[in-house]
Amino acid sequence: MTTIDTIVHDLEARFDDVALGHVRTWKQAGPNRLAIGCLPVFAPREVLWAANALPVFVRGAGDRIETIRGDAYYQSYICHLPRSMLELGLLGHLDALDGMIFPNTCDVIRNLSGVWQSTFPQHVVRFIDPPQTAEPASAAAYLRHELTTLFRDLCARSGVAPTAARLHAAIADLAAAHAGARDLANARREQPWNLPIDEVYLLRRAADSMPPPAWTELARAYIAAASARGRKPEDRIRVCLVGAFCEQPPRALLRAAERAGCYIVDDDLTVGVEPNGPDPTVGDDGDPMAAIVDAWLHATRPSAVRYDQHGQAGRELVERVKVNRADGVLFAAPSFCDPALLDQPRLTRVLDQHAVPYTAFKYSENTGQFQAIREQAGTFADSVKLWGTA
Amino acid sequence: MIKKEASMEAQKELLAGYFARLGRAREEKRPVVYTFVPGNLTELMAAFDVAPVYPEVNALQSAMRQRSTGFIREAERAGHSEDVCSYVKCDLGMLMKGNVGPTGDAIPPPDLLLLSFTGCFTFMKWFELLREQYQCEVAMLHVPYVGDGVVTDAMRAYVVEQLQREVIPKLEKVSGKRLDLDRLRESLARSRRAEEDLAWVFRSARRRPSPIDAYFGGVYYIGPIFTSFRGSEDACRYYAMLRAEVEERLAAGLGPTTPDGSLDDQRFRLVIEGPPNWTSFRDFWKIFSDEGAVAVASTYTQVGGTYERGFRHDPARPLESLADYCLSCYTNLPLPQRSRMLADMVTEYEADGFVIHSVKSCNSFSAGQLHMLREVERMTGIPGGFIESDLVDARYYGHANIKNRIESYLQMLAARRGGLAATAGATPAEVRP
Ligand code: SF4
Ligand code: SF4
Numbered sequence: 001m002t003t004i005d006t007i008v009h010d011l012e013a014r015f016d017d018v019a020l021g022h023v024r025t026w027k028q029a030g031p032n033r034l035a036i037g038c039l040p041v042f043a044p045r046e047v048l049w050a051a052n053a054l055p056v057f058v059r060g061a062g063d064r065i066e067t068i069r070g071d072a073y074y075q076s077y078i079c080h081l082p083r084s085m086l087e088l089g090l091l092g093h094l095d096a097l098d099g100m101i102f103p104n105t106c107d108v109i110r111n112l113s114g115v116w117q118s119t120f121p122q123h124v125v126r127f128i129d130p131p132q133t134a135e136p137a138s139a140a141a142y143l144r145h146e147l148t149t150l151f152r153d154l155c156a157r158s159g160v161a162p163t164a165a166r167l168h169a170a171i172a173d174l175a176a177a178h179a180g181a182r183d184l185a186n187a188r189r190e191q192p193w194n195l196p197i198d199e200v201y202l203l204r205r206a207a208d209s210m211p212p213p214a215w216t217e218l219a220r221a222y223i224a225a226a227s228a229r230g231r232k233p234e235d236r237i238r239v240c241l242v243g244a245f246c247e248q249p250p251r252a253l254l255r256a257a258e259r260a261g262c263y264i265v266d267d268d269l270t271v272g273v274e275p276n277g278p279d280p281t282v283g284d285d286g287d288p289m290a291a292i293v294d295a296w297l298h299a300t301r302p303s304a305v306r307y308d309q310h311g312q313a314g315r316e317l318v319e320r321v322k323v324n325r326a327d328g329v330l331f332a333a334p335s336f337c338d339p340a341l342l343d344q345p346r347l348t349r350v351l352d353q354h355a356v357p358y359t360a361f362k363y364s365e366n367t368g369q370f371q372a373i374r375e376q377a378g379t380f381a382d383s384v385k386l387w388g389t390a
Numbered sequence: 391m392i393k394k395e396a397s398m399e400a401q402k403e404l405l406a407g408y409f410a411r412l413g414r415a416r417e418e419k420r421p422v423v424y425t426f427v428p429g430n431l432t433e434l435m436a437a438f439d440v441a442p443v444y445p446e447v448n449a450l451q452s453a454m455r456q457r458s459t460g461f462i463r464e465a466e467r468a469g470h471s472e473d474v475c476s477y478v479k480c481d482l483g484m485l486m487k488g489n490v491g492p493t494g495d496a497i498p499p500p501d502l503l504l505l506s507f508t509g510c511f512t513f514m515k516w517f518e519l520l521r522e523q524y525q526c527e528v529a530m531l532h533v534p535y536v537g538d539g540v541v542t543d544a545m546r547a548y549v550v551e552q553l554q555r556e557v558i559p560k561l562e563k564v565s566g567k568r569l570d571l572d573r574l575r576e577s578l579a580r581s582r583r584a585e586e587d588l589a590w591v592f593r594s595a596r597r598r599p600s601p602i603d604a605y606f607g608g609v610y611y612i613g614p615i616f617t618s619f620r621g622s623e624d625a626c627r628y629y630a631m632l633r634a635e636v637e638e639r640l641a642a643g644l645g646p647t648t649p650d651g652s653l654d655d656q657r658f659r660l661v662i663e664g665p666p667n668w669t670s671f672r673d674f675w676k677i678f679s680d681e682g683a684v685a686v687a688s689t690y691t692q693v694g695g696t697y698e699r700g701f702r703h704d705p706a707r708p709l710e711s712l713a714d715y716c717l718s719c720y721t722n723l724p725l726p727q728r729s730r731m732l733a734d735m736v737t738e739y740e741a742d743g744f745v746i747h748s749v750k751s752c753n754s755f756s757a758g759q760l761h762m763l764r765e766v767e768r769m770t771g772i773p774g775g776f777i778e779s780d781l782v783d784a785r786y787y788g789h790a791n792i793k794n795r796i797e798s799y800l801q802m803l804a805a806r807r808g809g810l811a812a813t814a815g816a817t818p819a820e821v822r823p
Contacts, residue, residue: 072760073758073760073761074757074758074760075748075750075756075759075760075778077473077750077756078753078756078757082757082758102537104511104534104535104537105511106511106753107510107511107512107753107754107757108753108757110511110535110537110754111725111753111754111757111758112757112758113537113724113725114537114724114725114726114727114728114758114761115725115758115761117724117725117726118725118726118729118761118765119761125538126537126538127535127537127538127724128537129532129534129535129537131532131548132507132514132530132532133530133531133532133552133556134528134530134556135530135551135552135555135556137551137555138547138548138551138552138555139532139548141544141547141548141551142534142544142545142547142548145544146544304515305511307514307518307530307532308518309530311518311521311522313518333471335473336473337473338473338474338475338511338512338515338753339511339515341470341471341473341474342470342471342474342475342478342512342515342516342518342519343515343518344469344471345468345469345470345519346518346519346522348469349522362471362473
């Protein structure tokens with residue numbers, strides 16, 4: 001096997017390891033190690049890593065397991081993510097985790113935290129409501145309090161000292177991983193024919209549960225090997241995929257969209273492991289927690305689950321289209337996802353004003369039928385190629 | 391028609407007066423502030439003499455007048471998904487149709503959007519959409535979710551600081567007035583008086599027969615205190631009148647007024663979780679009252695303040711008290727606490743059963759309700775019933791189906807009461823989706 005084949009093969013094996021065997025292996029390889037599950041989209045990864053806890057993003061099970069018991073917990077008009085989360089838990093697939101962090105992403109995840117508390121009492125369950133306020137001083141004090149409490153509690157559990165030095169080291173590890181993620185995004189933007197979405201997605205999902213330094217190394221190896229493929233560009237349009245930030249579309253859907261004539265050059269699929277703005281920068285006061293808090297409060301990446309304080313989300317999307325030299329936008333939202341779906345009309349109005357073509361479809365993580373989506377993406381690609389509009 | 395009691399007439403007048411005042415707000419140069427019901431800052435707004443507008447109230451009023459589904463269709467034609475909250479779409483549809491309110495009066499545009507999204511994330515998205523339309527001043531109050539079940543000092547301090555640094559300055563700006571803390575305190579003292587009376591009314595349902603219906607009647611009782619009247623003399627008068635009415639019924643051994651008159655022969659005492667359906671409110675209520683079922687407690691009536699559970703505003707700590715109020719509204723509490731509350735109500739009010747009404751629109755209520763059903767069954771040993779529809783989207787209200795489920799559920803409760811549970815035709819599983 002070539003280097004790239006080996007990397008992709010390993011990534012696939014890791015992706016299919018829904019029972020998190022690799023996380024268990026990591027925990028057993030050293031003393032005082034914890035693993036903490038994080039739901040999309042906000043996760044204080046630096047704080048967890050500093051407490052010797054591996055941050056493990058759990059983004060539902062996708063189509064990798066059949067959801068049976070999880071369905072008994074949720075009505076038909078609620079998205080699929082909480083069902084497969086519960087299924088994973090009830091099957092014991094999350095036993096490698098010592099706890100779960102639920103951010104205030106939406107009311108479904110919010111309420112799932114309560115279901116989790118009573119269903120999995122062995123897990124430490126922590127709810128974090130990252131500030132949405134426009135008033136920065138009180139927001140910083142509040143978030144700092146929440147993260148400091150979390151840091152101390154996790155350190156007490158893992159048995160390491162909650163020191164500033166540990167936070168400094170974690171910030172550096174995550175900053176290196178973020179640099180790797182930026183390089184990966186740049187490489188894909190420049191040569192999507194060499195870095196297909198399917199592989200890039202696998203690599204980014206690996207970041208969900210790998211120690212950051214190991215992932216950084218892997219990302220560099222993948223970028224080098226994939227870039228050396230020397231494939232020729234195909235006649236496809238370039239698109240930004242918007243809205244699929246929480247419940248994940250099946251991999252086959254991403255493949256179908258690309259094969260229908262699109263290069264997905266930008267997306268928000270794995271928000272939370274990528275930098276959402278400048279990395280924490282420790283100021284002259286040498287206070288690493290202040291830097292972590294500041295980085296969140298001044299995150300620049302727009303998101304459906306963060307208050308759009310300046311009403312800029314539409315213009316930011318147009319900017320994203322420009323930076324990625326995209327020909328259009330594919331809105332892909334999980335069915336019944338209030339945050340993603342409520343954003344769409346606002347965003348499409350701005351795209352209309354700037355004559356950016358778009359199309360929209362809904363999915364659920366275990367969708368098995370892609371024909372309609374393939375046709376929709378294909379028609380979209382054809383009309384953009386022919387007329388420059390959809 | 392539901393027979394009107396004096397307090398209902400009084401409330402109708404309050405509401406008509408409110409919409410008329412709102413219609414005059416522009417000429418009287420009163421700034422208009424749009425805000426939400428759960429975690430509202432009514433006393434604070436009143437201290438600045440602004441005119442509050444509650445889009446949810448407009449939506450439910452539109453639904454009761456059979457206008458909401460048209461508004462929702464309008465919003466869907468403009469690109470809003472059929473999957474999302476119908477309150478939002480009803481409001482946006484109404485706006486697209488000229489923003490004429492439920493009473494026929496035009497609703498003036500806001501000078502300030504006061505965004506506090508206590509207990510529901512969708513509120514934030516809703517106001518982002520409104521801001522796009524109105525381009526006006528926005529004050530944002532982020533009330534953290536009480537995920538671990540404890541209101542911490544850090545949460546309270548965070549909310550109070552936002553009130554001081556964000557909300558009050560914006561209210562001062564749009565109103566041109568400084569905050570008069572004494573006036574706020576007086577208003578909070580009046581809130582407390584009204585809250586005492588309302589809590590007394592709800593607790594009267596412990597008696598048999600219950601003199602009130604704490605869900606279908608309860609939604610009328612909470613009207614003034616959940617909206618712009620809390621802290622006013624009008625509210626104090628209304629709740630004193632309501633209490634006197636309930637005292638009279640209690641003394642006479644009478645039940646509450648329902649669509650079919652007084653419900654004195656109460657065969658089932660129920661606790662109800664979840665919002666009502668507004669588009670077929672009367673028919674929905676009738677399903678229960680026809681069977682002699684009375685709601686002795688409900689969680690929906692805690693959504694704009696947990697008064698029945700003991701919360702009171704405290705004039706001695708005005709801002710802290712407003713913060714505690716916002717933090718402790720029902721949907722801002724975690725599911726284990728909500729299940730516990732439901733179970734406590736079943737026990738304290740000696741209910742025969744409990745019914746969960748799940749609405750398609752509202753993830754804040756609905757996501758996790760099937761789990762709550764099991765939890766409350768486990769805690770109380772009483773089987774629960776589960777029905778589904780929507781708040782203001784008539785397309786999701788299936789009368790025959792709901793009636794069927796409720797009747798089966800009540801038959802099962804009757805059989806259980808008669809010691810026939812083992813041989814009864816209906817089991818709890820059969821009345822669930
Ligand atoms: S997919 Fe949407 S609605 Fe579902 S949990 Fe995620 S953000 Fe919430
Ligand atoms: S989701 Fe529920 S609480 Fe939130 S706005 Fe809609 S109906 Fe109201």
